[in-house]
Amino acid sequence: MADLTSGSGLKSAALLEQMRLHMETDAGKELTKKVGLVYQLNISPKKIGQNEEIYVVDLKKGEVTKGPYEGRPDVTFSFVDSDFLAVGTGKLNPQMAFLRGAMKIKGSITAAQKFTPDIFPKPSKL
Template sequence: MSDIKEPGFKTSEVLATLAQVFEKMPEAEKKKQIKTTNGIFQLNVKNSEGKEAIWVIDLKNEGKVTKGAAKKADVTMNLTDDTFMGLADGKVNGQKAFMTGALKVKGNVMLATKLDGVLKGAKAKL
């Protein structure tokens, strides 16, 4: 899992945990999650130092989290480390972040709304 972590990014801790949740998930449950979500999310996250890291949450084919750009993401989200943490904690509303420009989305915007459920579902399994 250490290949997912990126020094200086709080986001990487959340995504490493999410990756562990997917790994431990029974195959049937993982298939159900993939069927429900059916999308590949690319997260372009910028930290407070201005560095950028990219992660991919694949809930279309494999049900896993990887570091680095996707070959073909269904939705790409550009946000700061703090904004992602707020979304993951449930302290930041995704729609509000989008409307205020804190979250920029390219691709399937409706799919982007499913990420909230994925993060909440993973948090519940911890």
């Protein structure tokens, strides 16, 4: 599988690449068993909905891919690159991001609540 950072102008791509590699570890496999949901992430460089790059964090299959999900993801999140990075690294609480309009959610709110910084590997260096 191709490195998720190639051809991407997003800083978030590095975090998603770390997560893709993390899925292959025992901890990643455990996460797949525990969460079992599919998240689509629409990440824009500066403004939600513009020039988006789309990634899928599939916690049913245990993989992270670039491009839209075929079928219906449990939840689709829309972020600006810097806000996604802040949520993914635990610097911004997902609920606060939603309340401030920094994150838009489409789909199951219950599934969305399981999308927390805990699902991301601890960053080695971004």
